[in-house]
Amino acid sequence: MMSEIKAKLNDAVKEAMRAKDKSRLSTLRLATAALKQIEVDERIELDDTRVLAILDKMVKQRKDSVEQFTQGGRDDLAQIELAEIDVLKDFLPQAMDEAEIASVIQAAIADTGAQGMKDMGQVMAIVKPQVQGRADMGAVSKKVKELLG
Structure with missing residues (x-):
């Protein structure tokens, strides 16, 4: 089954083409x-979880670029x-806001019975x-780390 997000992306491509919205x-x-x-590359059909991870990574890369462009005085490129x-x-x-994130982390710590930093991997796997x-x-x-430390 095709990822719902991927389907939305494909529809958005068509809409942008019709609207001639180049950027x-x-x-x-x-x-x-x-x-x-x-x-x-992996001969797979991506699911929503994986699509989110990829889009999330793309956003993160752009945030890093914005920081570098801003420091370099290239606001034009930062705007793009x-x-x-x-x-x-x-x-x-x-x-998610801070409180939601904290509650997910607290629940994961409770579920895993995490005692300290050595259990961080287990907690992150759930979070x-x-x-x-x-x-x-x-x-x-x-x-x-803060909550386990």
């Missing part, structure tokens, strides 16, 4: 190409990256699928 179309094509590449982030975020679930695409994994990881 949106180029971002959507980058996303669909990234998904296609993985499907071809920010526009791409906005397009990609349309396909990611609503971002990651629940927050993927909805929270910055770096921040989540930091929060898990």
Whole structure:
């Protein structure tokens, strides 16, 4: 079964083509190409979880680029990256707030009976699928360390 998010992406490509929205179309094509590449390389059909992980990674890469462009005084390029982030975020679930993230982490710690840093892997294994695409994994990881430390 095709990923629902992938289907939405493909529909958005068609809409952007009809609307002649070049910047949106180029971002959507980058996303669909990234998904296609993985499907071809690994000979699989991507599911929503994997699609979210890929889109999440693309957003993260663009955030890093924005930071670098801003530091380098290239606001024009930073704006392009920010526009791409906005397009990609349309396909990611609503971002979680701090309290939601903390409660997912607390529940995972309780479920695993985690005692300290040595159990971080177990906790992250439960937390990651629940927050993927909805929270910055770096921040989540930091929060898990904080709560286990």
